[in-house]
Amino acid sequence: MSAVIENHHDDHHHGPDKGLMRWVLTTNHKDIGTLYLWFSFIMFLTGGCMALVIRAELFQPGLQLVVPEFFNQMTTMHGLIMVFGAVMPAFVGLANWLVPMMIGAPDMALPRMNNYSFWILPFAFSMLLSTLFMEGGAPNFGWTFYAPLSTEYAPPSVTFFIFAVHLMGISSIMGSINIIATVMNMRAPGMTYMKMPLFVWTWLITAFLLVAVMPVLAGAVTMMLMDINFGTSFFDAAGGGDPVLFQHVFWFFGHPRSLYHDSASLWCCVSNHSNFRS
């Protein structure tokens, strides 16, 4: 036996990193769930401040506090931040906490990807919020960003908005793949699909939907990018395109996303809890 092995301590410290690095590097599903929930809460407050501006302006008829351009930026950013920054991360946060525990898994199936999915979000939303300080202002075309208001008539910052949406989409798709992989592979023995809690079921279905529809959103914003910067006419009738195509593509994403994702997860949270109580 060599001295090296004799001097080796098997009981060196294993726990998480200390301080900030614990959160930056964490692969623990509960830590990441917590990050998602805090992020969601911060975005809720940010979007809430914008709602305050909107409501303060609408407190009385006539122009009171802000100019119409800025008002539209506030509603647009409020909608985007609430939908993509508050509601979606809140449900992903809950999924991170609950799904492994509900199916008896030690963690998510892809812990590093889990970390990556989360940490994309602060960058995406910093980019989105930075448009408020750009020349020409932030996106002002409503959270549904219908072309051509969001293409030909958009402020230059729309390109940053497009890139931010791409980042959110990447994050969402990776998060969804993770949930699918976890639910399909990491169930404890005996946890059959029919025994799986409703919350896990809805997330499994939602995750499949997200994997299917987020690329469609990415397609919509990419077509916008092409129309704005590379002379295509996807959404411009003058070049043979169709502004309504945008709405079809957008709602192919938006309809399942808003209705099934948000409401299915929400109602299944509710039904789960009422089950426990009854």
Next chain:
Amino acid sequence: MSDDPTQEVKFISSLLTPPDEYYNRSPKGEHYLEEVDEAVVIPVGKKIRFLITANDVIHSWWVPDFAVKKDAIPGFVHEAWAVVEEPGIYRGKCTELCGKDHGFMPIVVKAVEQAEYETWLAMKQQEALQVYETVGKTWSMAELMETGEQVYAQACQSCHQPNGQGIPPAFPSLVGQGLAIGPIDAHIDIVVNGKPGSAMQAFAAQLNPAEIAAVVTYERNAWGNNVGDLVQPRAVNALISSEE
């Protein structure tokens, strides 16, 4: 301009509420932000077909009393219909977010008896005839500047701003730079044909040749732009006709 100016009746319906009301400098009237200078006039008791389109972004033509809400989409024509039984004034609004002035574009439809409708139509045709004649006459600088200022306020200042400074980079300034002090032909061309792929639309269909000549002359000689030249409506008309 077609050879028979009475064939079609054209008008633009603009917000009538004075800015002082929405800037809270004067009390708000009864129809605050729901009044226009030129209402759409239709006869009662007849089936009216509305053809709806847009020339910039998507708007939506909504008159709740007619149960009509149709998107107005640039490059496409949507249709809707209504039979209005009661004469009166029917009000509506744009219901698709179309930019910063979305809250300032009401719809007013005036339903009148057939006879009154015909009087209105005759009056509009008479006006069209007058425009046709004014295009033929020779205008003075002062006349062009006066009309130009009005046209500018109604059709251009939402983007290029009342002082001509625009909101760069989205909407360029017209003061002391670019086409407004450059070659006049290019200046007329951008107003007549717009600039494809930008928010600067073609105004040939929306403004008559006299108005285009006036607004171009105005831009070249307002806000310290002292180019000193002018363009006659006749020349603008010739240009538009040659392109048709």
